[in-house]
Every structure is written in C-alpha cells, then in structure tokens.
Amino acid sequence: MDLMSEVIRAVRVGSAYGRLIRQPGSRGLRLPAISGTGAHVIVSGTCWLIREGEEPVALAPGDVVLSSAGGEHGLSPVPCALDDLPPVLVAAPTGQAVAFEFLTCCYVLERGQAPQYLRALPDFMVVSLDYDRHPEMRTLVDLLRADVSGAAMGRGATMPALLDLILVHALRQWHEKHSAAGWPATDDAVVAAALHKIHADPRRVWSVGELSAAVGMNRTTFTKRFTTAVGQPPTSYMTSVRLGRGARLLQASEAPLATIAREVGYATEAAFSDAFRREYGLRPGRFRRDAAARGSA
Known part of the structure; x- marks a missing residue:
C-alpha cells in the first residue's frame, strides 16, 4: 500500500x-x-x-x-x-x-x-x-x-x-x-496487507478482530504493529479513511447524502452526518456548500 x-x-x-x-x-x-x-x-x-x-x-x-x-x-x-x-x-x-x-x-x-x-x-x-x-x-x-x-x-x-x-x-x-525518520514503515508486510484491505473496500466496516485474522496475526500484536507503523489505531484509521473519502465525494459529486453515506460504510445518513461532524466540525451539507463556494471564488 x-x-x-x-x-x-x-x-x-x-x-x-x-x-x-x-x-x-x-x-x-x-x-x-x-x-x-x-x-x-x-x-x-x-x-x-x-x-x-x-x-x-x-x-x-x-x-x-x-x-x-x-x-x-x-x-x-x-x-x-x-x-x-x-x-x-x-x-x-x-x-x-x-x-x-x-x-x-x-x-x-x-x-x-x-x-x-x-x-x-x-x-x-x-x-x-x-x-x-x-x-x-x-x-x-x-x-x-x-x-x-x-x-x-x-x-x-x-x-x-x-x-x-x-x-x-x-x-x-x-x-x-531520511528513510529512517518519521515516515510509516510501509515495508511491514502485515500492515501493508491490512491497509490494502481497508482501502480496497471503504464501505466495509472491519472490526479489529476481523482485520487481524485476515492478515494472520493475533489482535493485540496486530494493533501494536499497525499503530506504530501508521500512527493511529486501526479503528481510528478506518474512520478517517471512510470520512476522508466521504469529504472528497461531497466535493466532487452531487450525489445525495444518503448515497454517499452508503458508499463509505454508514447505514444511514444520520450516522454519517454525526461522524462527519465529529471529524470535520460541521455537517456534510454545510461542508459541501462551503466547498462549492470556494470553488466559485
């Protein structure tokens, strides 16, 4: 990845x-x-x-x-x-x-x-x-x-x-x-495999147990290795990825919020809206309007 x-x-x-x-x-x-x-x-x-x-x-x-x-x-x-x-x-x-x-x-x-x-x-x-x-x-x-x-x-x-x-x-x-300084250890095959699975299907909500099992490692060891390499625990990283994709879809398309919510793994528009507000500080509709205004300017 x-x-x-x-x-x-x-x-x-x-x-x-x-x-x-x-x-x-x-x-x-x-x-x-x-x-x-x-x-x-x-x-x-x-x-x-x-x-x-x-x-x-x-x-x-x-x-x-x-x-x-x-x-x-x-x-x-x-x-x-x-x-x-x-x-x-x-x-x-x-x-x-x-x-x-x-x-x-x-x-x-x-x-x-x-x-x-x-x-x-x-x-x-x-x-x-x-x-x-x-x-x-x-x-x-x-x-x-x-x-x-x-x-x-x-x-x-x-x-x-x-x-x-x-x-x-x-x-x-x-x-x-500066290959040894700061940047995540992307040569970790286990972490790379987990990242590939997360990004391959952003609609899927992986549990840490499912993700660690998919890459053949016990949950505790996997969580430590993933957090060390990426800088975030698996669950936080998955949430950021899904909401980041949601933000890009809001900018690039006119799809209804409910459609975008499903595209990034949220069952309802309300659940997506609440998670998005926690991540970005405002509701998806307001984010889309602000992005459109910036583009016009």
Whole structure:
C-alpha cells in the first residue's frame, strides 16, 4: 500500500491555494501558522528560512521548503529573528528591486488536521530539486508559476494537480534521504496487507478482530504493529479513511447524502452526518456548500 498517495488524497480535502511572491531587497516576511500542508519553491534570488528557536537555513533557486503542518515561519534576505520580520503583504511595493521570489502553495484545511503521517515528520523540511536528474520538475515549476500568476479558466482543476506533483516529488526526495525518520514503515508486510484491505473496500466496516485474522496475526500484536507503523489505531484509521473519502465525494459529486453515506460504510445518513461532524466540525451539507463556494471564488 502506497501511504504517500493516501497522504495526498487526505490533504486534497482542503482548499488548494497558490501565489507567486516577489520580495523587495531589504525586506523579509513572516508567514502565519495555518491548518494545512504546503510548500515554498524558491524561483530566483537567495534567502533564509527563519523559524522560532532554530538556526536560519540558506535557500537558493530550486530549493523547496515543505511545511508538514503549516507552522509559523519566515523568509528573509538576511539571517534574523522571526519576531523581526513583518507579516506577509498581499503585494510587494512597486518600483523596488526584488531580492528573491518564490511560489507558495498549500492545501488549507478549514476543518480537521493534517494526516498523522505528516504530523510525524519535522515541521519544516528543505529539499533541493535536482533538475539534472529530473528535468521535468523545471517544467512543472514553470507551469505552477504560470498557473498562480494568471486567472485562466480551469485553474481550480490545474492548481491541485500541480500542487500534488510538487508535494509528491519533494516528499519522495526527502524520504529517500531520511528513510529512517518519521515516515510509516510501509515495508511491514502485515500492515501493508491490512491497509490494502481497508482501502480496497471503504464501505466495509472491519472490526479489529476481523482485520487481524485476515492478515494472520493475533489482535493485540496486530494493533501494536499497525499503530506504530501508521500512527493511529486501526479503528481510528478506518474512520478517517471512510470520512476522508466521504469529504472528497461531497466535493466532487452531487450525489445525495444518503448515497454517499452508503458508499463509505454508514447505514444511514444520520450516522454519517454525526461522524462527519465529529471529524470535520460541521455537517456534510454545510461542508459541501462551503466547498462549492470556494470553488466559485
């Protein structure tokens, strides 16, 4: 089971946002904490990643700053303290030389929180895009820059697709260098088999006993191994998967709530609605209306 793909599917419930920021030479900027996951791609110039209580990190064109859970941070042309940076402006003042520019893109999760997989990783990760090894990434960054700089039709569809590719490539590259740190142990054959069964049929409500028996392990040992690898007990994980699929169906279709409830393993619309509200903080109908309003905007 490819957990990285499941991470991307989970954060896709949020609203995709992207912008090109051109920062004047004498100024840095402080970006507030958000509920979400995203990345900055340095396009030109050099700058420093500034975090509270951490040493500044030098950044150059092609570097990507991955934010696993949207913590507060800053970018500055010179090393400094986070409190010294002003809040980000909507637009840089005109007529000033630009010290650096970067693409910022993220999935903002109005409800819920980043998946456990991402929360197990460092708050910020820096990787350098290897354009020689992966020349297609230069094209991808150019496409993302063009997409966030205009207002062409279809942007609501292209933005998530481009953001997915940026996140997957950067996460994959970081994971290759830090294979022992944080990320779930997807090479555990028993856990992988259980994940496959859960995702193969999200309508089925597995009990822990049924799932552990299906993979040939006693319940207690299975629960410990699953929780260690995935970061959640089996029951919590199954609930998150089913409701995450429900959220995506609410965004992508006009199917009645009762139909969606059955698609994700709930016998009644009321049961689905109650579980969804506990997970996302609002009822499915309101979630769908909010998603539609964001898409129109």
